[in-house]
Amino acid sequence: MKHIKTISAKLLKTTANSGGCGKCQASCQSACKTSVTVANQSCEK
């Protein structure tokens, strides 16, 4: 494409069926403790 560069094509939809295992860190257990920072956690599956 000439005018658009896709940086990330991650499709959240594809994670809906396979996700939810709960192996990832609880967001408030990391380094915040006050503000929810969900999206900067990593999937550990």
Added chain:
Amino acid sequence: MYTDAWKNEGICKMIHKYRLGGYNIVMDVNSGAIHCVDDLAFDTLDGYTLGEAFSPPAELLERYTAAEIEEAVGEIGQLVREGLLFSDEDYEWATAAKGGAPLKAICLHVAHDCNLRCGYCFAGEGEYKGARALMSAETARRAIDFLVENSRGRRELEVDFFGGEPLLNFDTVKQTVAYARSLEEPYDKNFRFTITTNGMMLNDEIETYINEEMYNVVLSLDGRKSVNDGMRKTLGGGSSYDAVVPKFQKLVKSRAESKYRSVYLRGTFTHDNLDFARDVIHMCDLGFRNVSVEPVVAEASESFAIREEDLPRIFDEYEALAGQLPERDGLNFFHFNIDLSGGPCVIKRLTGCGAGTEYLAVTPEGHIYPCHQFVGREPYMLGNLDEGVANTQLRDRLGALNVYTKPDCVDCWAKFHCGGGCAANSLTFGGDLRAAYKIGCDMHRKRVECAIMMKVAEEAAQ
């Protein structure tokens, strides 16, 4: 900044586009796709309407030729067809997966007491509006039993030793870790321990222990000496900076060679240091590479509380920090972390922190709360270690919180980056678990914009 959404029969198709750091960035909210576009595509998207032939407005034709616009429209249309722009929202069904989720993490308040007197402490200098108390080893063991019993199907479990100052009760910490480790093999569990400490009691013995047993360590420091000591005072009103910085530097150095590497310097900024990027950089200069500095959570009546009129300055500061980080070798600012390729699944993104269901806090008396932020608010006590979660109505209310049940989240472009935000903050600032903490939301959106811009810049540099 611009957000556009179409709603048709309840299906929301939303993009968010903004300019930052010299980049034109377009986020497709529902797919999670991120695009960097030129001025032509950026401007063309302003008038683009799904399902209709694009008729360029006069102001667009003043800047670009009809052929150029047609080319951009063609590329936009291709991304729409590929599900990477104006994609459908089809996730509400997935919220059901979280409602009955088993427990996976507890915050153990091993000490409702503290050896610092921090002006902004949400725990009221450690007591959480109650009496000063230390958790007995027996209570802590029962909390571990409770976690094991209520985490069916889950192997990875988390325990955070919290306070007050947890090192005031180091003996209970050690006994709890030993007990939990003894349950790992028979119950097929793996415990990950975190300790959050102000560092005042760190010594060689404790440092060695932390490096051997704690999966993560959170060390409290606000940044520059004047900023840190303005809030974080010793019992005698003296400097905590001078007391803890050498200990933190020693621990961070030794930890780099240890089994577990994760260690964060965690600070708080307030209305009194809106130039907090300087505090982040200062901590980098001290040798710390993983830094988290968060806005204070305080009632508006407090002089140091973040106010709405502070937001433009705070946004500038986040932008300045985002611009400086690439020049600081290896400096990782926690709130700009974003994993575009392997981030969390949409189910986690819908439902946030899991307070009250997946995540609970336990007090020295064995009382159970949805999380550390609720401790001391009697109406929000869920139960105790004797009876378990007795207040099932509250648990169910918390379990039902997600980006679709919080009205201010539904049309927010950043909803999949915060999962609906902090329930305790919603209650404190909005008066309801489903309300929004609007200042917090504004800051979070800015951080997400900065984080994504940094990823775009990384990609552009390759």
